[in-house]
Structures are given as structure tokens and as C-alpha cells.
Amino acid sequence: MYRYDKFDQAIVDTRVEEFRDQVRRRIAGEMTDDQFKPLRLKNGLYLQLHAYMLRVAIPYGTINAKQLRVLAHIARKYDRGYGHFTTRQNMQFNWIRLEDAPDALADLAKVEMHAIQTSGESIRNISADQFAGAAADEVCDPRPWAELIRQFTTFHPEFSYLPRKFKIGLTASDNDRAAIKLHDVGLQVLRDEAGNFGFRVFVGGGMGRTPFVAHLIRDFLPATSICSYLEAILRVWNRHGRRDNIHKQRIKILVHDLGAEEFARQVEEEWQAIQRQDDDMPLKEYERIAAYFTPPPFEEGLSDELDLSDPRFAAWVARNVDAHKQPGYAIATISLKPIGGIPGDVTAEQIDLLADLAEQYSFDDLRPTHAQNVTLPHVRKADLYALWQKLDAAGLGTANLDLISDIIACPGLDYCSLANTRSIPLAQKLAERFADPARQLDIGELKLKISGCINACGHHHAGHIGVLGVDRKGTENFQLLLGGSGAEDASLGKIVGPGFTEDGVVDAVERAVEKYRAIRTDGERFLDTYRRVGVEPFKEAIYG
């Protein structure tokens, strides 16, 4: 993985001291809370219902054991002994004291980590395919490009007071595991026939209260032009995006209002102006970064045979293990969704265990996923059984990846100051309703996603089944959506009908699932059946 050089380290160290002084000036009353707010947000510090939350960046979802152990340390020292993996591959701590935040950031900086631009109206941490560097279906490892973009977008002087937040998603595969079309900018790395890198550029996707699937505005952007081209996109939005209504300020609204074609034209015009001025990062800078991402020293000639005589292990392999590009290796995803657990939560002890396992079994490499699980990208097939036994003993061996109990859920009203409803208890009830492994397997791939408010942190628009919590005259009410997808076939779910109580929505999900089981044809997933028959049969089953 990437390692800081003296420049990167100096920038992050300076940032810690800059923020320490800003906190001091705030506490001394030298600036107002309104003036301090954007400064703390750009350092990952968010004021929640009960305390400050610190969101630590895990750039493009790659982390090593040493860094994980510092996250465990922060959980123990500054928090209440646990952390939470988010849907953007970051880690949040929910009980941070303002005066401790600079020290926590200093601890992070010692292992080349930070919380820069993980919140606020800035260019956020880039998310990427969790299988990067391991997937059999990628054209290259996308992470060197992600690191290049990370550096370019860090403290960009023109784009640090944007109309709203700005999120970039990156993949190098046709199978989109990073939900790139639901990002402000989605980038797919391509290679032309001569081997040159390029980007397919999507813009204007997003969830929130006005969801859109991103539009393709450029089919093959020469990859070394990515910085100036992003600058052009950001500048068009920074100048012309709305600033009069916080709910209409994301780039997706501007793209929608102008039309994708006109937006693309304006970007092209701006890009021509910028290109005459700024130097783009050259290919040699990409190559310098890419040298940190050379494949680990895989052993050659390993067997692909697996002993699947232990049925529980076999079930885990069938669900949680994916094909690796290197013979004899596999990609293993650890579910953080035990039945009855809190999606994405890990204790400090579990974080330490993940660190040990990453070191022992996966070349010191671990990947949080946008679905709030974690992936060990490079595991020898011969080690899978031993790995699973250790996971199982620690309560991390659940074989439910992409099944109905692998639920994405936002923190909800248990933590969040924006939420209308609690998400965690609902996720727990739904997982318990479908706890039977045989039943889950029979249902097959079904992505269930829960948001506790319209801001959609739980990706409910992109769920095959989505649940949206709303406030209905002071009581918690849950709307059901069907037909969303965050993958390469991205689509937005549609609200089925009137909302439900917490228990009512659990029943409604079950009725939708049973309807699917009754009418599916061979090999159809829930989403496929929904797309074939439409909403009516489900509506009838749910509301009778």
C-alpha cells in the first residue's frame, strides 16, 4: 500500500497542529461556533446527538495492521471501546470529546492516517472497489489513481468552500462494487488497445432526498488529465451550483437542471481554459505511486483444492469467498452483520483481531467495504479453513454476504442528530426474522438497506429492498422501497405505498420476499423478479 514520503507526512503533521490551534482559539472564545464548524467538519469532527463523532478516513478503503491497531487504541482511549465502519469505507467513533480530538488526530498521523475532508462541504475521501488489486475482473489496480486524486484534492484552495459535499467513487472493473453511479463523480478506469489508461466519467449521481443515477459525460478521458478535468467539473459547479437552499446544492441538482449534455459542454469549455494554465500530474507521478501497489509476493503453484467437508465452513466459502486473479488465492470477506448485531460495529478487540488476521493471512492488507463489511483481499486457499475457524470463534464467521441479513444501516436516531427513526433496532429485528441460514440461502442475493432519514446514509434508494424512516406526526414511520441497485445496473428504488410501524415493516419485507419466492423463475434474484413483473404483485402481497 501507499506509504507517506516526507512531504505527505509534513502536510498531515501540520494539519494536526493547525487544528489544535483552531480548537484552542474556539475554546478561548476567539471564534464563534458558526466560524469553527466548517473547520472541525473538515477534520472529521461532527456534532451528534450526545457527543462529537470523529470520522477517520480510510483512503479508498485500504488499511494495514499497524493502522488498525491505532484505531483500536482510539476506540479504547478516547471512545467507549468500539468503532463503526461506514458506507464510505471510513471508521467513525461516536463518543469523542472536543478537547481530545487533536490528540486522537496526532495518534493517527503517526501511522499515516488522518480525518481530513471526511465531512463538511469539501471533496471527501475517495471510495473504491474493495477487491482492488485482487479481483479477476479488473483492468488494473485502481488505487494508485485514487491516491493521486487524494493528493490533488487534499486542501484544494479553490474547492474547500463548495456548495455541498463532493464524493468520488472509483472502480477498474465492469462489475461495479463501489456504487460509482451513485457518486457526485464516478470514475471507471479503462485501458485502450495500446494500454493507455483512461477514465469513463460519470457525474451527478447521489442519494439523499433527491436521488439520481449519474450521467456519463466522457467515455475515455486520458488518465493523466484527470486532475484538470476534475477541476473543470468542480469549477462549473462551484460557480453555478445553487447556494440558496441546502437541499438543492449538490452537483446532481445542477446537472439535472442544466441537462447532462449542457453540463458536459460547460465542463469541456472550462477544461480547455484550465488546460492552458495548469500542469497536470504527469504519468511518472502515477508510476511513483503505483510502485507502492505492486502485487504482494504471491506463492506460485499453489493448489486450488479446498476441503469443504465441514458444512459450516463450506457455507461460509460459498457466500463470503470470491475469485482471486492469482491461482491458489481467494478473496475472503468478513461479515460484520452477525444476526442481532449492529451493522458495521466492531469492538476494539475485534479490530485487533482483524489486524492480526490481515498480517497473518493477507499480506497486511484489509479493506472495509461500502456494505460495512471487511475484506481480506489475498488469502491462500490453503489458509481459508484456519482463517474461518478464528473468525467463527470471535463471532465474525457469519456466512451471509449479500444475503438478506447482510443489512446496510445508518447509525439512526441512536446517534445521529438528523435521524427521524432508529435504524439499528430495525436492522436487528429484520436479521432475526430471517435468521435461518437455509431460508436466507433460498432467498438468495438480496440487498436490504435502511436509512433513518431522507439523507440516505443507509443507501435505501440502492437497496433491492430499501427502508426509509420518516417522522409521522411525532412517531417513527417506515416506508418501503423496492427495486434499487447500487451496482453496474444502478437503479433507484420506488416507494411501494403507505408507511409502517417498526414491526409492520418487518412483516411487509417478509411478505415481499415470500411473493418473490412464489413467482420467481429459475435463477432470478429478487431484483430480477421485481424488474420483470413490476411493483403491482408486490403491492398486492404487502397491502392485500
Added chain:
Amino acid sequence: MVEVAIPSNLRFRDDEPADEPGVSLDAFLDQPNAVSVRIEGGDDVRRLAPAFDRLKLVEVDFPRFRDGRGYSSARILREMGYKGELKAVGDVLVDQLLFMRRCGFDSFGPNQAIDLDVAARALSEYDYVYQPAADGRVPVWKLRHG
């Protein structure tokens, strides 16, 4: 730390200041003798290009410090070759000075007083930057590759 001397009037230029206050963009373009213009958030600064030879002062208004349109206005002016005074006015705070300087502002007219010691630290503490901008600082990728 990079060396930064903070002038007490927050004007980082040696030439004589223009003695006219800025007028609106439309008024400026209508008055052939005007030398100062005041840019509001929605204004397109590219319209100033034909008048660069008489233009001495561009004031860019920040109605709220979180309104970042002025940063793009500044960069566009510098990209087009404007060399005169570029002044950030309005809700300009000490923690925004660094990025404003990087975008090409060389003069500041804040609504409320700025502590010059804090400003000196804010403008000098970062030794390195990741991207080229209007201030001529060399980005780290260039330092890496010589």
C-alpha cells in the same frame, strides 16, 4: 515554515492602491474611465478581460465566508493574466486567508479585525502544497520529480 511577512493593512503589494471604490460589474463595463470593480458571487469575471489594461482593483465580495464562489473568480482572473490588485472583502476570516492567497488574492478587506499573529501562522505553517494554484507555489509532485 515558509517566510511570510504580514503587512498591517493586509495588502501584499507595493504599488499605489487605486483611489476609487469598486463599482458593480455592469457599471464598470459601462464607464470607460472606471478602474475599480466589485464582483458579487454570481458575476462572470471573464467579462472583465477586454478591460484589463485600465483595471487596477478587483474587489471580490464574500457575503458569507462559506460562500466559495469568490475563490473561482480569483483563479479565473489570474489564469486570464490579470496582474492588478485582487482584494477579498466582506466575511473574510483568518482561517480562510491561506486558500485565498493561493487562489490569487493579494489584498484583504475583512469585516472584522484579523489577528496578525494568527494570520502569519496560518499563511506560513504549511511547507508543502499538493496542487499548483495562482500563488506560484511548487506542488509536491514537482518537488518529487525535480
